[in-house]
Amino acid sequence: MFKLxxxxxxxxxxxxxxxxxxxxxxxxxxxxxxxLGDAGxxxxxVMTATILMAGFTTILMGLATNYPxxxxxxxxxxxxxxxxxxxxxxxxxxxxxVFMSGIVFMILALSRSIRYIDAAVxxxxxxxxxxxxxxxxxxxxxxxxxxxxxxxxxxxxxxxLTESGPLLVxxxxxxxxxxxxxxxxxxxxxxxxxTTIVGFLMGVGEPPAEVGDVVGAPASxxxxxLQLDFRAALKVPIFVLFSFIFVDVFDSMGTLMGVGARAxxxxxxxxxxxxxxxxxxxxxxxxxxxxxxxSTVTAYIESAAGISEGGRTGLTSVVTGVLFLLTLFxxxxxxxxxxxxxxxxxxxxxxxxxxxxxxxxxDDFTEAxxxxxxxxxxxxxxxxxxxxxxxFIAYPVVKLVSGRRNEVHWLVYVLALVSLIHxxxxxx
Numbered sequence: 001m002f003k004l005x006x007x008x009x010x011x012x013x014x015x016x017x018x019x020x021x022x023x024x025x026x027x028x029x030x031x032x033x034x035x036l037g038d039a040g041x042x043x044x045x046v047m048t049a050t051i052l053m054a055g056f057t058t059i060l061m062g063l064a065t066n067y068p069x070x071x072x073x074x075x076x077x078x079x080x081x082x083x084x085x086x087x088x089x090x091x092x093x094x095x096x097x098v099f100m101s102g103i104v105f106m107i108l109a110l111s112r113s114i115r116y117i118d119a120a121v122x123x124x125x126x127x128x129x130x131x132x133x134x135x136x137x138x139x140x141x142x143x144x145x146x147x148x149x150x151x152x153x154x155x156x157x158x159x160x161l162t163e164s165g166p167l168l169v170x171x172x173x174x175x176x177x178x179x180x181x182x183x184x185x186x187x188x189x190x191x192x193x194x195t196t197i198v199g200f201l202m203g204v205g206e207p208p209a210e211v212g213d214v215v216g217a218p219a220s221x222x223x224x225x226l227q228l229d230f231r232a233a234l235k236v237p238i239f240v241l242f243s244f245i246f247v248d249v250f251d252s253m254g255t256l257m258g259v260g261a262r263a264x265x266x267x268x269x270x271x272x273x274x275x276x277x278x279x280x281x282x283x284x285x286x287x288x289x290x291x292x293x294x295s296t297v298t299a300y301i302e303s304a305a306g307i308s309e310g311g312r313t314g315l316t317s318v319v320t321g322v323l324f325l326l327t328l329f330x331x332x333x334x335x336x337x338x339x340x341x342x343x344x345x346x347x348x349x350x351x352x353x354x355x356x357x358x359x360x361x362x363d364d365f366t367e368a369x370x371x372x373x374x375x376x377x378x379x380x381x382x383x384x385x386x387x388x389x390x391x392f393i394a395y396p397v398v399k400l401v402s403g404r405r406n407e408v409h410w411l412v413y414v415l416a417l418v419s420l421i422h423x424x425x426x427x428x
Contacts, residue, residue, distance in 0.1 A: 002014070002062075002066055002313040002314055002315040003066070003313065004313060004315070007312040007313050008312065009310060009311070009312045009313060011315075013309070013310040013311065013312075014068075014310075014311055014312075014313060014315040014316050014319065015315075015319050016309050016310070016311075017068060017306035017307065017309040017310055017311025017316040017319075018068075018306060018311065018315070018316045018317070018318070018319025018320045018322075018323065019319065019320075019323065020185055020305050020306045020308075020309045020311075021068070021070050021300075021302060021303055021305055021306030021311070021316065021317075021320045022070075022319075022320045022323040022324065023185050023186030023189060023305075024185065024186055024187075024188070024189075024302040024305040024306075025070060025072060025300050025302040025303075026186065026189045026323075026324075026327070027188040027189045027192055027342075027345050028050060028054065028072045028073055028075070029047060029050060029051060029054075029324075029327055029330075030047075030192055030333070030337050030341075030342060031075070031192075031342045031345055031346065032046060032047070032050045032072075032073045032078055032294065032295070033046040033047040033050065034144075034337070034339055034342045035078045035079055035081075035082045035083075035140075036078060036081065036082050036086075036091070036294065036295060038082050038083065038144075039081070039082035039083070039086035039087065039091045039094070040086070040090075040091055041086075041091050041223070041224055041293065042219070042223035042224055043335070044219030044220075044331055044332075044335070045219050045220060045221050045222070045223045045224045045225075045293060046224060046293060046294060047219060047331050048218045048219045048220070048221055048328065048331060049221060049224060049225070049289065049292040049293040049294040050072070050073050050294050051218075051324055051325065051327055051328050052221075052292060052325070052328070053071075053072070053073065053285060053288065053289040053292060053294055053297050054070075054071060054072035054073070054297075054321070054324040055321045055322070055324035055325035056288075056321065056325075057071035057072075057281060057282075057284070057285035057288070057289075057297055057321075058070045058071045058072070058317050058318075058320050058321035058324065059317065059318050059321035059322070060281050060284070060285075060321075061278065061281045061299075061314070061317050062313075062314030062315065062316065062317030062318040062321065063314055063318070064277050064278075064280075064281050064314075065274045065277050065278050065281070065314060066274075066313050066314040067256075067259075067260070067263070067265070067274070067278060067313075067314060067317065068259075068263065068303060068306050068307055068311040068312060068313060068314065068315075068316035068317055069255075069256065069259055069278065069299050069300075069303045069317060070299070070300045070302065070303045070306070070317055070320045070321070071281070071282065071285050071297055071298065071299055071300065072297065072298075072300055072324075073289065073294050073295050073296065073297055073298075074247075074248070074251060074295070074296050074297065074298035074300075075133075075137055075346075075349050075353075076133035076134075076136065076137055076247065076251075076353070076384065077133075077244065077247055077248065077251075077295055077296040077298070077384070078295040078296070079136060079137055079140050079346075080136075080243070080244075080247075080383070080384040080385070081094050081098065081295040081296070082094075082295075083140060083382065084240075084382060084383050084384070084385070085097060085236065085240055089232055089233070089235055089236050090229065090232055091224075091227075092227050092228060092229035092232060093229045093232035093233045093235070093236055094233075094236075094295075095224075095227060095228045095229075095290045095293065096228040096229055096230045096232070096233035096290070097233050097236050097240060097241055097244060098244060098286060098289070098290040098295055098296055099228055099286075099287050099290035099291065100233070100241060101241055101244035101245045101248060101286060101296065102248075102283050102284070102285075102286030102287030102288075102289075102290060102296075103283075103287055104241075104245050105245055105248055105249060105279070105282065105283035105286060105287075106280065106283035106284065106287065108245075108249065108279075108283075109276055109279040109280040109282075109283050110276075110280065112276055114249060114253065114275075114276070114279055115275075117249070117411070118249075118250070118253055119409075120409040120410075120411040120412065121250070121409075121411070121412065121415075122367070122370075122395055122412065124360050124361065124367040124368075124370065124371045125370060125371060125374060125388075125391050125392070125395060126250045126254065127356040127357070127359050127360050127371065128356075128357075128360060128370070128371035128372075128374035128375050128391060129246070129247060129250065129374055129384075129387070129388060129391070130251070130254065130353055130356040131353060131354050131355075131356045131357040131360075131371075131374075131375050132374045132375040132376075132377075132378035132379070132384070132387045133247070133353055133378060133384060134349070134350040134351070134352070134353025134354035134355075134356075135350060135354060135375060135378060135379045136350075136378040136379045136382075136384060136387075137346050137347075137349055137350040137353065138346060138347045138349075138350025138351070138354075138379075139350075139379040140346055141169075141342075141343040141344065141345070141346025141347045141350065142169075142343070142347065144339045144340075144342070144343045144346070145165065145166060145168075145169030145339065145340050145343030145344070146159045146160075146163065146165045146166040146169065146340070147159050147161070147166050147169055147170070147343075164202050164203060164204050165204060165340050166340075167202070168195065168198065168199050168202055168204050168338075168340040168341070169340050169343045169344055171195065171198055172191060172192075172194075172195030172198070172340065172341055172343070172344035173343075173344040173347055173348075175191050175194050175195060175198075175344070176188060176190075176191030176192075176195070176344045176345065176348050177348070179191055180348060185305070187348075188345050188348055188349070191344060191345060191348070192337065192341050192342060192344075192345055195340070195341040195344060196336065196337050196338065196341040199338055199340060199341055204338050204340055205336065205337070205338040205340075205341070206336065207336075208332075208336060213332050213333075213335075213336065214330065214332055214333055214336070215329055215330060215332065216329065216331060216332045217329070217331070218328040218329065218331045219331045221292060221293060223293075224292075224293030224294075225291065225292055225293050226291060227293065228290060228291070237385070237422055238418075238421075238422075239385050239389060239418060239419065239421070239422035240385050242385075242388075242418065243384050243385035243388055244296060246388060247296075247384060247388075248282070248286060248296050248298055249279075251298050251299075252278075252279060252282045252298050252299045253275075253279070255298070255299040255300065255301045255303070256272055256275060256278050256279070256299055257272055257275075258301065258304070259299070259301065259303050259304050259307060260272040260275075262304050262307050262308075263307045263311075263312055264312075278299070282297070282298055282299055285297030285298070286298070301352075303317075306320065357375070365398070365402075366395075366398045366399050366402050366404060366407075369394055369398055370390075370391045370392075370394040370395040370398065371391065373387070373390040373391055373394050374387045374388060374390060374391035375387070377390045385422070388419070389419035389422050389423060390419075392412065392415045392416050392418075392419045393416050393419045393420060395408070395412060395416070396408045396412055396413055396416050397416075
């Protein structure tokens with residue numbers, strides 16, 4: 001079924017690769033409920049939804065494409081969902097917006113329009129968005145952990161590092177950083193668990209009193225499933241919907257191409273076969289995830305870890321998906337892990353996403369300025385949408401004044417206009 005011999009792999013290799021991919025991305029099981037829980041959603045229910053969607057969509061990806069690519073609720077978009085959209089319009093409206101973004105994404109995948117859009121959007125802006133989201137996630141992690149706090153005079157300042165919460169975050173950051181530096185498989189997940197244990201010793205969080213506090217039946221989805229509020233979503237600015245679509249499409253595209261290149265799937269023209277099928281699975285995951293009660297589901301770059309272990313077929317994805325589903329019985333653990341234990345994970349993920357900065361041509365000012373505006377405004381404006389908007393406005397303007405308008409695709413001018421409307425007519 002998976003053509004193992006044709007892909008020069010075997011059952012043992014694929015199983016080991018699937019376990020490796022799972023270990024490197026399983027942190028989302030604990031981080032996503034923490035982030036969406038801050039938006040007022042039931043953390044236990046979010047954990048169940050996160051696991052179900054990660055498991056089913058990863059298995060679907062393996063079966064539909066025979067690629068070793070895993071799926072789960074995307075980092076960055078979950079923060080945008082919780083701290084920006086849900087904070088202003090309610091999490092029910094945010095779910096409805098994510099669902100609509102999934103449907104639009106599905107239409108783009110079915111119509112094969114994604115490659116055209118990908119060619120039109122400047123590479124520097126796509127890389128800047130990835131880096132900006134990294135800074136945004138790290139900033140949120142530092143805030144959640146009390147490392148960065150509010151200040152009347154300077155807006156933000158350094159927190160009291162002698163307090164148990166911020167101190168635990170620094171210890172957790174050190175633990176996770178050491179694991180990452182040593183290239184330990186599942187470093188972020190192990191870091192969360194070890195930081196939680198250290199937190200118990202420091203009085204941060206409550207240790208489990210019995211087995212039922214760790215292992216038990218999955219939390220019910222009823223508090224969040226099918227709770228989409230489309231009427232409230234009509235008040236969400238259209239550019240917010242665009243931002244969900246934009247980040248999901250290009251994050252998935254970048255991940256698929258990067259992982260595909262590493263696995264040796266790209267053809268002579270550098271194209272990934274079955275990319276439309278892979279993107280369709282992604283869109284189904286996003287729309288289905290919203291119905292269940294979680295934020296945007298997308299392809300994970302951590303899939304490269306499994307590929308590095310020799311994974312070459314969809315069997316790797318099936319193994320990863322099954323392992324996700326088995327963790328349903330760890331739902332009670334969601335209540336045990338404090339925000340201070342997941343904060344270091346957000347910072348580390350931010351570091352990994354910021355890596356795309358080095359691929360931006362800062363020697364070309366017409367590329368550097370728009371990219372910089374995207375990166376700086378995401379954390380400072382506390383909005384992925386605003387960062388993207390500033391980039392799309394600046395890019396055609398700076399190209400025009402430098403006499404290089406032929407480098408700007410007509411679609412970018414349209415997006416610049418939409419960005420201006422976003423700022424001057426934010427509601428509707």
